[in-house]
Amino acid sequence: MNEQSLTRRPSTSALDVSSIRSMFPILQEKVYDKPLIYFDNAATTQKPKQVLDCIQNYYSSYNSNVHRGVHYLSQKATDAMEDARKIIQKYIGAELNEEIIFTQGTTGSLNLLAYSFCQMLKPGDEIIISAMEHHANIVPWQIACEHKQLKLRVIPFLEHGELDLETFVKLISSNTKLVSVTHASNTLGTINPVEEIIRIAHQHNIPVSIDGAQAIQHLPVDVQKMDCDFYSFSGHKIYGPTGIGVLYGKKKWLDRMPPYQSGGEMIKEVSFEKTTYGELPFKFEAGTPNIEGIIGLGEAIRFVQETGIQKAATYESELLSYFTSQLKTIPGIRIFGEAPHKVSVVSFLVDGIHPYDTGVLLDKMGIAVRTGHHCTQPIMKYFNIPGTVRASLAVYNTSSEIDIFIHSLERVKKMF
């Protein structure tokens, strides 16, 4: 990328950003009497009105429990929930409807996967993760490793935040039973070469799980084309409600895996002697599901489809370039994560200023960013820093917000 393209303001011709902004009621809010600048989208995204209306409509006109009721409302709620499953299936390019399992979020998906998949393993088997994983893609594997006496192997990353694939290849052995890596890093922004990782792992017949929490809202995802065996993401990071997420899994794996949680909805027959489990996807969906969350997530995906994920990706990549180049004009800025392919996440430190101070002062100027270790303490240890300031942008952010951000950051700098 040449210098000129880096400093160019994002073109809004492909995307009508002001009309997108008008769909998000919260973006009209003020904090401390200043217009809200929301740059904490990697933590959670805001919700468009159509998602809010959809949830309101569910509770006002057809709230009912699903799958079991014979009455009108139950049928309507069941249909809406199963329609959402189909929308999500099509959106991520899954072959089958029942390959979409609803969970509480990416953390829920990864816990389900780690528990259930590792039940099939024997002592001495190995799982490979990477050093840039969110704690949610580390700790569930550690717990499973402890229970089943498995070994956890870790792919390191290089200085610019790219995975060290040469070491990855060396870590693979006949004991490797699964690879679980993130599609995009929540701290460094790196988009990992997941297709290549999957291709390498599959050469050794090793399945691959992809943590899509930071990718699903930024990039087109096609699980069949990617050929991943599992893909996890959260609803609230793709303009949907909190408390809902998805675990996609290839049917051949989900069929073999034992249930994770048990109770209602997931059974076929229960007696005190023996219980048989229901078919996919219900085998993995114990209890009354998060119906409003599922329907809301379906509507959020509809919003993303209407906006156009490819257009959004192009616009966000321009925002990222503009943001990065403007940030670099401030002396004493250190950016963590400078891989050539990134989602719109920028982690940085201002020389001599603690990230907590930067975050608090930006907040007082109406700017929401995240500070701290971002649930990736191994990354902080690698760089030997207490934390970073992280600005993460979404489709409704603008270059003028970036200008205000840069101006505000300069003001923070002057205070020290």
Added chain:
Amino acid sequence: MTIEEKEQAIIDEFSLFEDWMDKYSHLIDQAKSLPNIDESYKTDEHLVKGCQSQVWLNAELNGGLVHYTADSDAAISKGIMALLIRVLSNETPEAILRAELSFLDTIGLKEHLSSNRANGLSAMLKLMKAYALGFQIKSKQ
């Protein structure tokens, strides 16, 4: 000056600033007057670890009065510490235990002591009072 009088002096000082940024500039200036903890005390024993910033605190009893020293890696945490120490240092354990410290609320900095904040200051304030309680118990023995 009583604790309440010291609190009032701080409230008066901060009332001069209407803008948040001026208020925080003043807070960061306060950090510079913080009685620094002796480097040898900057150990895990004296550390209150927040999720984001860390605070070290020590307390000593001299002539029946408690003297606090502290440090933090973040300037805002350090500023809040400086204010708390301005109010609570050189007081008896009894007075420290009685102190309600509503001045932080009045000047609009109470959020830094709420449990939502990741800076460890809320745990640190508890530790300041715990030191006072320890000295009180000890002096009665």
